[in-house]
Amino acid sequence: MKKAIFAAVIGGMIFTSCSSDDDPVIENEIIDVPETYSFERAGNSTVMFDGQTTRLVMAKELASSFKDFDNATEESLSNMYSNMNDPFSSEELNSSSKSIKSKVAASQLYFATNAVESNAIKNDFEEYISAQVNEVFPNENELAARGVAGQIEDGSSVRYVNPKGLEWDQAFAKGLIGALVADQMLNNYLASAVLDAGDNIVNNNEGVTEEGKSYTTMEHKWDEAYGYLYGHPSVASATPNSSLGDNSDPLLFKYLGRVDADPDFEGIAEETFEAFKLGRAAIVAGNYDVRDQQVAIIRENVSEIIGIRAVYYLQAGKRALEAGKMGSAFHDLSEGYGFIYSLRFTHNPATNAPYLSKSEVDSMLETLMAGDGFWDVTPETLDELSEAIAAEFEFTVAQAAE
Numbered sequence: 070m071k072k073a074i075f076a077a078v079i080g081g082m083i084f085t086s087c088s089s090d091d092d093p094v095i096e097n098e099i100i101d102v103p104e105t106y107s108f109e110r111a112g113n114s115t116v117m118f119d120g121q122t123t124r125l126v127m128a129k130e131l132a133s134s135f136k137d138f139d140n141a142t143e144e145s146l147s148n149m150y151s152n153m154n155d156p157f158s159s160e161e162l163n164s165s166s167k168s169i170k171s172k173v174a175a176s177q178l179y180f181a182t183n184a185v186e187s188n189a190i191k192n193d194f195e196e197y198i199s200a201q202v203n204e205v206f207p208n209e210n211e212l213a214a215r216g217v218a219g220q221i222e223d224g225s226s227v228r229y230v231n232p233k234g235l236e237w238d239q240a241f242a243k244g245l246i247g248a249l250v251a252d253q254m255l256n257n258y259l260a261s262a263v264l265d266a267g268d269n270i271v272n273n274n275e276g277v278t279e280e281g282k283s284y285t286t287m288e289h290k291w292d293e294a295y296g297y298l299y300g301h302p303s304v305a306s307a308t309p310n311s312s313l314g315d316n317s318d319p320l321l322f323k324y325l326g327r328v329d330a331d332p333d334f335e336g337i338a339e340e341t342f343e344a345f346k347l348g349r350a351a352i353v354a355g356n357y358d359v360r361d362q363q364v365a366i367i368r369e370n371v372s373e374i375i376g377i378r379a380v381y382y383l384q385a386g387k388r389a390l391e392a393g394k395m396g397s398a399f400h401d402l403s404e405g406y407g408f409i410y411s412l413r414f415t416h417n418p419a420t421n422a423p424y425l426s427k428s429e430v431d432s433m434l435e436t437l438m439a440g441d442g443f444w445d446v447t448p449e450t451l452d453e454l455s456e457a458i459a460a461e462f463e464f465t466v467a468q469a470a471e
Contacts, residue, residue: 100359102350105307106295106342108288110276115284118296118306121253123167125301128245129319130157131169135201135238136229138209143202147195170194173248176256177263178421179414186427190248193410194241201237205229215444223396228403233442234395236403242319243407247414250297250321251371255416258294259364265357274355287352291360295345298322298371310338321374328374333468341370365418372415372424376462377469379408380455384470386443387451399443402451409433412458424461433457 108115131149134141148156152168174180174190204218209229211219216232230236257263264287271277273287284292299309303317313326329338348363382405389398412425425433433454437446455466 098354098356098359100347100350100354100356102347106299106309106346106349107307108349108353110278110283113283115288116292116295117282117284117289118292118300120167121293121296121300122302123162123165124169124172124249125297125318125320126159127152127157127162127167127169128242128249129301129317130159130162132238132242132245132319135198135241138206141202141206143199146198146202150194150198169245169249172253173245174252174414176252176260176414178256178260178416179252179423194244194248197237197241197244200231201241204231205237215441221396221399223394223400226396226400228396228400230399230403230443233438234399234402234444235406235438235442236400239400239403240407240410243404244410246320246324246408247375247411251375251411251416252414254294254297255368255371256414258290258297259367261361264290264360270357273352285352288349291345291349291352294367295349298325298341298345310342313338321371324374324378328377331377331468331471333464333471334373334377337370337374341367344370368416368418372417373462373464375408375411375415376424376458377464379405379412380458380464380466380469381405381471382408383451383455383458384466386446387448387455390446390451391448402437402443402446406434406437409437409454409458417461425458429457 106116127149131146134146134149145156148154150168151170152162152165155163157163170191173194174187180187208217208219211217213219213221213230213234218229218231220227220229221234222228228236229238266286269285269287269290273285276285278285279289282289296306298321299306301318301320301322303315304312304322309322312322313329315326316323325338325341328334329336344363344366348360348367351357351359351363382401386398386402386405389395389401409430413423413427413430415424416422417424423430436450436454437443439445452466455470459466459469
């Protein structure tokens with residue numbers, strides 16, 4: 070893991086100094102950084118990300134409903150995606166003005182002037198819903214085979230796959246990690262175009278808060294980015310790393326814990342949290358150089374998590390194929406499919422673009438689904454895809470595969 074600045078912590082204060090010519094930081098700038106993600110103004114908390122919490126809870130219920138063969142319909146799942154017609158089990162969710170679909174592929178940086186692709190991506194998730202209901206649901210009790218949707222054994226579990234061996238529920242959930250969570254976090258709320266929009270810098274410097282609120286607009290935008298990673302109710306949001314290992318959030322936080330548990334990447338969770346915390350404190354202090362350095366750390370780390378897990382699942386699928394465990398292979402490769410899809414929404418701070426382009430991602434997905442899909446894919450192809458992904462990051466296939 071990389072550190073953008075050198076920081077000496079003394080009594081809750083951070084004294085920053087220049088670490089290199091590439092990291093301009095004001096000498097002896099003092100930033101008051103709390104031990105937890107807790108910030109106040111006049112005795113009132115200034116942290117708010119309830120909209121992100123709402124969408125994460127919606128996503129979990131929708132993903133779980135993908136295998137509700139007895140009750141789910143294409144209409145009910147689509148309604149959950151768009152939050153229409155009271156689709157959720159909770160009245161609080163049903164009455165919310167939020168929805169998953171409205172924030173899919175909706176970032177300022179990548180999609181503000183790219184409505185065609187944004188709409189196509191939104192429709193991809195509608196198509197996953199339609200395919201699950203129309204391909205998989207009718208074959209719930211059929212054994213999957215080449216070209217035939219149905220169920221397939223995976224140890225003590227049963228997986229439900231399409232005619233090419235893909236689990237649509239895994240493609241949907243893992244795809245949302247990129248299209249919803251990473252895109253909104255990295256390419257929207259942490260973007261200078263959003264943080265510094267309008268009079269945000271002047272208002273933040275002068276402590277001008279939003280009407281009826283305790284926070285400035287810039288503080289709130291940062292917190293909304295934070296909420297997409299740490300906002301699920303199962304996560305102790307002020308001290309999120311205490312919740313690592315809890316898999317209640319099926320999206321990014323779960324995989325932050327998985328990657329951090331790998332000795333090759335140990336510390337990524339702490340570094341990401343500290344970057345969020347320091348960046349927020351830097352906003353309070355009006356130190357936008359330090360803030361932007363933390364943005365770069367967060368973008369790199371979150372993007373790397375997506376890349377690592379894409380390679381991890383391709384390699385896990387390869388091992389299962391070689392062992393003749395087709396159900397396990399298809400499950401791993403389905404998760405890999407979703408993480409590859411999510412690579413489109415990563416953000417390389419060195420280029421301000423995704424680590425892999427849309428065309429590269431589309432090509433990889435087409436390669437996985439060629440012919441009869443997972444029934445045909447070879448270990449050699451999975452190695453080639455793994456190497457191509459790892460080459461764009463600073464980890465090896467061997468490191469990610471553990």
